[in-house]
Amino acid sequence: MLSYEYNLADGHAYRGWSPQEQAVVDSTPQKFRQVDRRQQDTIEAEYFETFYELAGQTLDTGHFSRFPCFTASAGIEIIANYLRLRGLSVTLIEPCFDNLKDILMRHQVPLEPFPDDLLEADGDELLAFLEQVTTDVLFLVSPNNPTGATAQRANFERIVQFCARTGKTLVLDSCFRFYMPDDQVYDQYKILADADIDCIVIEDTGKTWPTLELKGPFLSVSEGLVADISHINSDFLLHVSPFAIDLVTDFLRTSVQDCRGHIRGVAAQNRRVLHSELVGTFLTPVEREHMSVSWLRIDADVTAREVVEELGRDGIHVLPGNEFYWTDKSVGDSYIRVALMRDPEMFVKAAAQLGETCRRLTKAVAR
Incomplete structure (x- = not known):
């Protein structure tokens, strides 16, 4: 815990609750008594449905499987294990938050840089760069932390089509997606499913809602990667807290209500x-x-x-x-x-x- 009077370093949400969020917090004693692990599947299904509704994304249960995590960093650790075990190299966005590159480097995953201004570059400039990529995986963050650089629909489609044509895997960290303006939100999951590429999307709530580190991060994994990710994931955790997921779902619902x-x-x-x-x-x-x-x-x-x-x-x-x-x-x-x-x-x-x-x-x- 930082001892500074004003901690403006941590990118998680540390703010007061809105009246609607305060009502959710006030309901926690009753929720804690009512939530049962036997309700896990139902609770997670309601959470994913609410998450995707708020994100403006298609909940495609046929193309993607979801793996809840304790933290987004734990999810990146699972991905890094997969990359290392498969001997895959990565083109990683730069700049990026330090724990992302630190985890990949600790697993000795070979890295090449993807300058984040390419997310918003002219299409020809982006494609010219992609044609020079020799690694197995593109690992991008959109919106990117710290710059906020974001792949708009046309460039996202170019990246996905490149992966489809070359057989490369796409890993997309979308943990800051809920700050996007409405006119910049588009259905990334549908684009990914239609292209039928190998991909993993990292999602999180900790950067958005003040839930004292009770959060609902998860990996959305395309079917071709599910077996490998599932095997690694099972070594890290069996399940997440149904209470935490139910609580976070209620926080998301407050944001659905006020758009x-x-x-x-x-x-x-x-x-x-x-x-x-x-x-x-x-x-x-x-x-x-x-x-x-x-x-x-x-x-x-x-x-x-x-x-x-x-x-x-x-x-x-x-x-x-x-x-x-x-x-x-x-x-x-x-x-x-x-x-x-x-x-x-x-x-x-x-x-x-x-x-x-x-x-x-x-x-x-x-x-």
């Missing part, structure tokens, strides 16, 4: 507050505005670690950009990441202190 308005509203409100405090500093926001974190470029002769250390002295914890880059960590010297999913009242104070610290540092650097 994701509250979760997206908190991120947008805190982003506005942060950006206003950055005026007159050397920090420039460069993330996509639907993302639940802010990716800030340092436009001064100071490194990310120096900025992080200075902020830490004033009780604010943010992440330096270095660990998001795995081919050349020095590229991350020019970035820091600030988590936005915090209580707005607390975030106003944290952003004000962050701005004050950076304005002071701006003057010091200019001397």
Whole structure:
């Protein structure tokens, strides 16, 4: 647990509950008494149905099997075991959150970079890059953490069609999908099923709802990979808590009712507050505005670690950009990441202190 007064490092959701979410929390004692493991199949089925409805995705039980996990990182660990056992190489998105590349590297999976701006590049530029890919697997994150770069429908279809034509496997981390604007949501699962490629989609709720680490991550696995993933998965866990899944389902239902308005509203409100405090500093926001974190470029002769250390002295914890880059960590010297999913009242104070610290540092650097 970080001891800083303002923890803006962790990308999970630590904010107050909406009135609808508070009602869900108030119901937990009764839920705890009522939920029974014998209801596991029904509880999980209702969860998946609600999840896919909120995500705007097709729940295709014929093409995909779902494997609940304790954490999304545990799911990545399962995938990494599969990649290692099969001797597969990976083209991995960059930048990306450090535990993703750390897990793959620990399993000695050969890695090549996929620059995340290609997700939003011109179609010809994306295809030109894909034609040079020699690895067995594409491992992408969309929306990407930390930049928010996102594959729109046309480029997603290009990537899927490339995998279908070349026999490559696609691993897609969609853990930040619920922050996407409505006009950018499209049915990825239908596109994947229609192409009939080998693929795994990583899903999560911990980045979106404040459920004190009770969450509902899972892997959606295409049928051609189910046997291998199932065998590895069974070594990690037999089942997840039916209470946790039922609780998370109720949280998702609150977002179905308000069309994701509250979760997206908190991120947008805190982003506005942060950006206003950055005026007159050397920090420039460069993330996509639907993302639940802010990716800030340092436009001064100071490194990310120096900025992080200075902020830490004033009780604010943010992440330096270095660990998001795995081919050349020095590229991350020019970035820091600030988590936005915090209580707005607390975030106003944290952003004000962050701005004050950076304005002071701006003057010091200019001397």
